[in-house]
Amino acid sequence: MVKRNAIFYNFSNNYLFDELQKIKENFIKKYPHKQLIDLSIGDTSQPLSKNIINAIQNSSIKQGKLETYSGYGPVSGQLSLRQKIVKYFYSKTNIHPDDIFISDGAKPAFDRLHRFFGSNISVSLPDPAYPAYKDICIANGVSSITLLPCSEKYDFFPDIEAIPRTDIIHLCSPNNPTGTVVTRKYLQQLVNTALKNQSIIIFDAVYSAFITSSTFPRSIFEIPGAEKCAIEVNSLSKSAGFSGLRLGWIVISDKLCYDNQETIKSNWKRLNSSIFNGASSIIQNAAEAALTNEKYDLNETIKVYKNNALMLKKTLLEQGITTYGGEQSPYLWIKLKGLTSKEAFNYFLNEFNILTSPGSGFGPSGEGYLRLSGLASQASILSSIERINRLTA
Amino acid sequence: MVKRNAIFYNFSNNYLFDELQKIKENFIKKYPHKQLIDLSIGDTSQPLSKNIINAIQNSSIKQGKLETYSGYGPVSGQLSLRQKIVKYFYSKTNIHPDDIFISDGAKPAFDRLHRFFGSNISVSLPDPAYPAYKDICIANGVSSITLLPCSEKYDFFPDIEAIPRTDIIHLCSPNNPTGTVVTRKYLQQLVNTALKNQSIIIFDAVYSAFITSSTFPRSIFEIPGAEKCAIEVNSLSKSAGFSGLRLGWIVISDKLCYDNQETIKSNWKRLNSSIFNGASSIIQNAAEAALTNEKYDLNETIKVYKNNALMLKKTLLEQGITTYGGEQSPYLWIKLKGLTSKEAFNYFLNEFNILTSPGSGFGPSGEGYLRLSGLASQASILSSIERINRLTA
Numbered sequence: 001m002v003k004r005n006a007i008f009y010n011f012s013n014n015y016l017f018d019e020l021q022k023i024k025e026n027f028i029k030k031y032p033h034k035q036l037i038d039l040s041i042g043d044t045s046q047p048l049s050k051n052i053i054n055a056i057q058n059s060s061i062k063q064g065k066l067e068t069y070s071g072y073g074p075v076s077g078q079l080s081l082r083q084k085i086v087k088y089f090y091s092k093t094n095i096h097p098d099d100i101f102i103s104d105g106a107k108p109a110f111d112r113l114h115r116f117f118g119s120n121i122s123v124s125l126p127d128p129a130y131p132a133y134k135d136i137c138i139a140n141g142v143s144s145i146t147l148l149p150c151s152e153k154y155d156f157f158p159d160i161e162a163i164p165r166t167d168i169i170h171l172c173s174p175n176n177p178t179g180t181v182v183t184r185k186y187l188q189q190l191v192n193t194a195l196k197n198q199s200i201i202i203f204d205a206v207y208s209a210f211i212t213s214s215t216f217p218r219s220i221f222e223i224p225g226a227e228k229c230a231i232e233v234n235s236l237s238k239s240a241g242f243s244g245l246r247l248g249w250i251v252i253s254d255k256l257c258y259d260n261q262e263t264i265k266s267n268w269k270r271l272n273s274s275i276f277n278g279a280s281s282i283i284q285n286a287a288e289a290a291l292t293n294e295k296y297d298l299n300e301t302i303k304v305y306k307n308n309a310l311m312l313k314k315t316l317l318e319q320g321i322t323t324y325g326g327e328q329s330p331y332l333w334i335k336l337k338g339l340t341s342k343e344a345f346n347y348f349l350n351e352f353n354i355l356t357s358p359g360s361g362f363g364p365s366g367e368g369y370l371r372l373s374g375l376a377s378q379a380s381i382l383s384s385i386e387r388i389n390r391l392t393a
Numbered sequence: 394m395v396k397r398n399a400i401f402y403n404f405s406n407n408y409l410f411d412e413l414q415k416i417k418e419n420f421i422k423k424y425p426h427k428q429l430i431d432l433s434i435g436d437t438s439q440p441l442s443k444n445i446i447n448a449i450q451n452s453s454i455k456q457g458k459l460e461t462y463s464g465y466g467p468v469s470g471q472l473s474l475r476q477k478i479v480k481y482f483y484s485k486t487n488i489h490p491d492d493i494f495i496s497d498g499a500k501p502a503f504d505r506l507h508r509f510f511g512s513n514i515s516v517s518l519p520d521p522a523y524p525a526y527k528d529i530c531i532a533n534g535v536s537s538i539t540l541l542p543c544s545e546k547y548d549f550f551p552d553i554e555a556i557p558r559t560d561i562i563h564l565c566s567p568n569n570p571t572g573t574v575v576t577r578k579y580l581q582q583l584v585n586t587a588l589k590n591q592s593i594i595i596f597d598a599v600y601s602a603f604i605t606s607s608t609f610p611r612s613i614f615e616i617p618g619a620e621k622c623a624i625e626v627n628s629l630s631k632s633a634g635f636s637g638l639r640l641g642w643i644v645i646s647d648k649l650c651y652d653n654q655e656t657i658k659s660n661w662k663r664l665n666s667s668i669f670n671g672a673s674s675i676i677q678n679a680a681e682a683a684l685t686n687e688k689y690d691l692n693e694t695i696k697v698y699k700n701n702a703l704m705l706k707k708t709l710l711e712q713g714i715t716t717y718g719g720e721q722s723p724y725l726w727i728k729l730k731g732l733t734s735k736e737a738f739n740y741f742l743n744e745f746n747i748l749t750s751p752g753s754g755f756g757p758s759g760e761g762y763l764r765l766s767g768l769a770s771q772a773s774i775l776s777s778i779e780r781i782n783r784l785t786a
Contacts, residue, residue: 001591001652002560005511008660015666043464048456056675060449063441063637066770071436071636104497104639104673111668115508115532118398135667139508141534167395198394243464244456244674246497259394267401273408274528275504280497280673281637282449377459 010138016131016361017041024355031353037380037387040355042176042330044241045377046301048286052240055289059282075278076269077102077249084291085249088298089208089234093221099253099265101272104279106206106235106248107132113202113231113250114140116271121167126150126158128362128369130176130204149365155180156324156333160189165197171220172204174211177362177371178333179309179325181216187223194229200256201230206248209239209298210306211328219251227253231264238305238330238375239298240290247279247287305330308381309374315385330374333359344370352387403531409524409754410434417748424746430773430780433748435569435723437634438770439694441679445633448682452675468671469662470495470642477684478642481691482601482627486614492646492658494665497672499599499628499641500525506595506624506643507533509664515559519543519551521755521762523569523597542758548573549717549726553582558590564613565597567604570755570764571726572702572718574609580616587622593649594623599641602632602691603699604721612644620646624657631698631723631768632691633683640672640680698723701774702767708778709765723767726752737763745780 014022020040027036062068076082082097103109110132119141125133127147137145146166148158156178163169171190173182182190194201203220211218220226235248256264290297309326316323316334324333336344341358348354348370359369374381407415413433420429455461469475475490496502503525512534518526520540530538539559541551549571556562564583566575575583587594596613604611613619628641649657683690702719709716715728729737734751741747741763752762767774 001650002510002514002593004651004653004655004660005509006513007511008663011663011667013663015663018666041465045459045462045464047459047462048453050457053453053457056453057450060441060446060453063634064443064446066438066440069438069440069634071438071630071634072434073637105670107670108501108668116398117395118400118534119512120399121395132667139664139668141511200395237464241456241462241464244466244671246670246673257394258397260397262397267397270401270404270406270408271532273411274404274525275501275532277498277500277636277639280639280676282675283673 007138007141011135015135016357020355020357027349027355034353035383036353036355037376037384038355039372039376039380039384040357042238042373042375044238044243044375045380046241046304048241049293049297051293051297052286052289056282056286059285063282070281073278073281073284075273075276076100077279078281078284078288081284081288084288088291090219090221090251093219094227095221095251095253099251101250101252101268102279102284103248103250104246105237106204106233109233109248109250110202111136111139112272112276113233114142115275116268117168119143122146123168123170124148124158124163124166125170126172127364128177128359128366129170130172131362133170147363150178151365152324155182157182157186160186160193163193166199169194169199169201170204171201174207174329175325176204176207177331177357177359177366179329179331180333181211181328183215184217184223187217187220191220191223191225191229195225199229201226203230203232205232206235207238207329208234209302210330212306213328216328221251221253227255229256231256236287236290239302240287241301242283242287245283245286247283304378305374308376308378311385312372312374312381315388319388326374332372332374334370334372335368336370339368341367341369351391352384354384354387400531400534404528408528409750413748413750420742420748427746428776429746429748430769430777431748432765432769432773432777433750435631435766435768437631437636437768438773439634439697441634442686442690444686444690445679445682449675449679452678456675463674466671466674466677468666468669469493470672471674471677471681474677474681477681481684483612483614483644486612487620488614488644488646492644494643494645494661495672495677496641496643497639498630499597499626502626502641502643503595504529504532505665505669506626507535508668509661510561512536514561515539516561516563517541517551517556517559518563519565520757521570521752521759522563523565524755526563540756543571544758545717548575550575550579553579553586556586559592562587562592562594563597564594567600567722568718569597569600570724570750570752570759572722572724573726574604574721576608577610577616580610580613584613584616584618584622588618592622594619596623596625598625599628600631600722601627602695603723605699606721609721614644614646620648622649624649629680629683632695633680634694635676635680638676638679640676697771698767701769701771704778705765705767705774708781712781719767725765725767727763727765728761729763732761734760734762744784745777747777747780
């Protein structure tokens with residue numbers, strides 16, 4: 001019989017968010033009258049704007065006419081969308097539309113990227129981090145994975161002095177799960193290290209639109225030298241409510257080369273054509289709309305989530321709970337003194353009927369923490385605040 | 394610097410359909426007054442039905458309201474869609490909705506499947522075949538690829554007696570590129586061989602909706618024993634005009650096991666959660682609509698394409714050109730006596746200004762043939778017929 005792929009022996013039994021989903025379903029079944037509030041998974045709650053809906057409707061009408069029907073689009077995505085992405089996200093950089101590759105969201109983009117680099121590479125991952133990174137490395141047969149412990153000392157980012165040389169370094173800012181954000185100085189140091197070590201940084205910027213302070217870089221390409229050592233992944237899932245619609249992108253500059261000076265981009269294009277057929281045309285048109293009227297479509301939505309996170313943060317701090325993040329990010333990273341992640345998770349679940357993400361699910365250095373998401377509806381956040389306050393009143 | 398992934402040394406320089414796209418663009422630039430007709434890539438031309446458009450519009454309106462907005466859906470796809478797929482495509486089988494995994498089209502589904510099986514397997518591919526199969530095997534580091542030459546003798550399917558034992562066997566019926574279709578008897582023999590050899594058949598059924606004669610199986614799961622040795626991939630791209638919208642699926646039965654009796658499906662679910670985030674919710678709703686009113690949405694569209702293929706076939710046969718397929722499939726597979734694929738391709742391009750796919754692009758046994766697609770618009774097909782008739786009149 002066909003052999004079980006060796007990767008499966010390295011996977012944990014369950015993907016974190018699948019496990020949480022099961023706990024949620026069991027809780028609801030057991031306590032149907034308790035109104036469980038889900039602040040665990042980073043799923044969005046704000047509706048799409050009229051502008052985006054109109055774009056979807058107009059796009060579908062075009063698909064209904066012989067003269068305007070279109071089938072397969074360019075695998076890299078519509079040029080007009082790539083132009084809008086550059087205008088909105090990369091105006092402070094040298095990135096141009098040909099550097100943008102549209103994807104059906106960030107997770108599959110990370111996967112295709114690792115697919116691109118293959119198994120014969122070494123990878124550094126922050127610990128804690130988005131669990132899909134590690135799974136994707138394992139799924140791609142990468143055996144050399146180094147976890148970089150992140151603590152409060154460096155805002156839950158890796159200690160740059162302690163980073164060993166690896167082929168790939170993952171970094172996410174604003175960070176998932178800790179909600180903290182890297183400074184320009186930190187990111188410049190990381191870029192310098194990568195250039196010196198000839199490493200490639202895979203920079204996860206899916207929460208970049210939550211940065212409203214110009215102190216912090218929204219893209220790694222704002223940092224001099226990054227074009228030669230970084231790939232960025234971004235998405236409209238959190239910023240424009242596209243988590244169900246599926247739209248993300250990858251940024252690869254012409255300046256990113258193998259040592260023989262061949263561009264990584266040309267190889268990437270070749271692979272992408274063979275394993276992907278582009279993101280849905282209708283969703284690409286919706287994304288264009290989100291970025292045409294971005295002031296309303298992105299900023300108003302993000303304002304709700306940021307306000308959610310800030311309100312929740314205030315409450316937790318008032319209760320004496322150590323709380324990080326939640327300012328340039330929708331996530332809060334909290335520590336309940338003396339409790340393990342599991343104990344704290346159960347405490348929130350049983351005392352407040354609030355589902356959180358246990359920090360230990362993001363890596364061993366996440367032990368003792370919980371992640372709370374401000375991406376839930378304002379009503380859920382207000383109820384959460386009421387419950388937390390009621391109990392300790 | 395990071396090493397170039399070894400897979401790239403095994404890739405051909407360009408993906409076939411990218412090459413054809415370049416030839417097309419150059420031709421149009423050089424001869425802007427000649428109206429090039431594209432019968433090369435299997436892209437669709439028929440508009441979406443009102444029913445599908447309404448579903449997209451209603452779905453987008455729901456996404457615009459706080460009460461009905463939804464983010465991430467189940468990675469395997471909406472249950473209601475999986476139920477409709479079973480009803481329409483698998484009513485003659487034991488397949489149930491839990492066996493269906495929704496994907497963003499067939500190509501990425503094949504890729505994730507090979508991802509699942511990994512590099513340490515042996516694969517048999519028909520020759521000629523859809524070029525993505527080989528690319529995807531290469532992209533997954535599969536080094537043991539056996540090409541199974543297909544000739545007129547067995548309707549361009551592999552000679553079953555000559556198939557060596559490999560872990561995976563790919564088969565596509567109705568076939569791309571040859572437009573021929575397997576009989577029940579043939580498929581039963583293949584299933585028996587796979588069961589005996591403990592191989593897994595990856596059955597590409599993306600053209601199954603073009604089968605209107607009950608003589609031929611529309612799904613491999615209509616064949617006794619297939620549940621224990623087959624995985625099927627299908628899509629709405631060609632049958633309902635979803636090539637730009639992106640919607641496909643994979644079928645894996647509970648009866649498909651590793652030798653330790655662990656189901657392949659449980660492992661598949663684990664991987665899928667880590668590397669994929671589901672197909673777009675709005676497109677899934679559109680797919681449900683296509684399968685609710687399937688008589689109109691699928692059958693009427695397919696009728697146009699089948700009629701295209703038949704008209705074209707008649708013309709070619711009248712001109713004395715050897716022509717296969719085009720009856721239970723949108724594709725024609727033709728041979729111009731004494732010409733190589735490249736010569737025949739240039740002949741069609743220069744004499745008729747018709748872009749075709751050279752058979753040699755689908756594998757060495759495709760040499761001497763051309764693939765013509767009936768998925769173009771009826772107007773393009775009628776013009777093609779006129780041009781072919783005019784020249785030889």
